[in-house]
């Protein structure tokens with residue numbers, strides 16, 4: 207017998223880990239299905255792609271923040287590095303001669319396809335995390351958060367000054383538009399599986415132990431620095447992939463595209479959904495995207511009873527702030543908290559020993575109140 | 586509780602009777618900006634022995650445990666485990682070489698479940714322990730019912746047992762219990778007593794017990810050591826401790 211559960215504790219064995227990963231993938235599948243339906247409407251295409259990219263971004267953020275408890279203000283820096291590295295790698299050689307004439311030889315002479323560009327973006331961001339992590343991950347609490355903000359400021363300024371590589375503060379253009387629906391949502395599936403596997407691995411458990419009680423984790427032989435570093439590097443990789451997808455969707459961007467507004471967006475999505483879990487990251491991204499798009503529509507004017515109603519411009523951004531405050535007041539752990547959709551297998555009772563099948567696969571996850579609470583759909 | 590034995594897997598070096606004790610601290614000095622918390626304290630703990638460490642509030646008991654577990658470094662002196670010098674070893678190294686502890690103020694991984702807490706403890710083991718052993722531990726500490734509960738939602742007495750289970754999961758050679766009976770009721774304290782006996786007899790651990798419950802400490806210890814202002818003022822048989830004028834004076838002076 208197989209059933210679907212929403213719970214926050216680690217599955218007890220390898221089979222359970224596979225089930226938990228499958229559960230997260232199922233949640234991603236529901237999101238993909240909805241996205242696919244909307245994608246058919248031409249005006250929605252870009253929104254659906256941006257949504258998928260944001261979901262990857264928020265999951266990248268969640269892998270670090272959820273497992274280590276350190277609120278990062280720096281993840282947009284990894285997105286920026288992923289976008290520039292992936293974008294430059296994907297740009298055709300002929301375009302590079304025009305757009306980036308001063309690019310060093312090796313970079314100027316190569317161009318790669320969509321998938322390698324994603325890996326280049328992810329790897330560049332992971333490398334940055336690996337280099338800065340040993341210093342940053344020694345800090346805890348507010349000091350760590352502010353240090354990650356410092357990382358964002360430094361990276362943003364370096365990108366704005368490294369003119370031969372980035373065109374400085376001006377827009378980098380000429381990145382091929384390779385990002386497709388399949389590209390985004392297949393990446394999302396891989397990223398969801400990767401982060402679920404990490405969360406339920408020994409490394410993820412150690413990171414959460416350090417999050418809750420560093421002294422006790424060290425007394426059990428856990429290295430605070432190393433456990434945080436793995437989460438940091440993996441989350442940077444995922445965030446970098448999101449950046450490379452973004453670059454190949456928009457085709458033109460500047461260092462300013464990856465700054466405070468983008469940071470606020472990611473934080474709002476993560477907090478609304480629940481920073482503790484992957485399922486929450488998906489839900490939060492969906493909720494904020496819908497609110498954002500509806501308000502943006504109203505900003506540009508909607509006819510109500512024959513009269514064009516215009517909301518004051520900027521209201522969609524202000525709404526993010528309101529959503530954040532409301533969540534932190536009423537539901538600080540987010541809509542889903544640390545709970546995850548998990549597929550659980552149970553030894554079948556003798557009477558109903560039939561072929562196992564996934565029960566209620568299309569039933570959307572149900573929010574629970576407390577982490578130990580469990581909502582199940584059983585057949 | 587005695588129905589399910591506490592599982593142990595690591596093959597033990599010879600127990601008491603061999604000349605070198607399992608854990609030996611010599612001349613430990615620890616200063617906190619002006620205050621000398623440990624002032625040349627010694628400690629010897631043999632495998633399979635229960636040593637009671639008592640002394641008035643602020644006498645340096647927890648500091649000594651912190652220095653042995655590696656949470657603090659001693660300023661002078663030496664710490665040896667199984668003959669190896671671990672004075673400068675990191676906390677993680679000490680954990681992996683078999684030193685486990687509990688904390689005076691519970692330090693559990695609050696958002697994790699009972700089983701996850703114990704699984705983290707497994708990290709300190711030398712590799713011999715397995716997942717089955719974790720299940721065995723949960724059973725023998727009567728935690729299997731609550732294994733999937735978030736630990737911060739459980740009663741204080743249960744949380745104390747989780748902390749001991751977590752320490753045992755690493756299959757330690759030396760177990761340091763800092764006031765394990767604090768906050769427990771009489772029934773729970775009796776249960777703890779039995780548990781410490783089992784740990785000693787079935788795992789062959791050296792167990793150091795700090796507590797202010799003299800009935801408990803004097804009742805379960807093979808030997809006691811009394812600390813006062815960072816110095817050892819008595820070491821020997823439990824029944825004799827409070828016949829020493831110095832010990833009585835230390836406790837009265839602390840009133």
Ligand SMILES: Nc1ncnc2c1ncn2[C@@H]1O[C@H](COP(=O)(O)OP(=O)(O)OP(=O)(O)O)[C@@H](O)[C@H]1O
Nearest residue numbers: 617620622640641642643644645646647648649689
């Ligand atoms: N991290 C620290 N920084 C400064 N002083 C400390 C620190 N830890 C302990 N002390 C001081 O060292 C002395 C010994 O403290 P310790 O906690 O070891 O006593 P204890 O014997 O465990 O007392 P109790 O029975 O109250 O637990 C106390 O005076 C305490 O204030």
Ligand SMILES: [Mg+2]
Nearest residue numbers: 646647648689
């Ligand atoms: Mg103490």
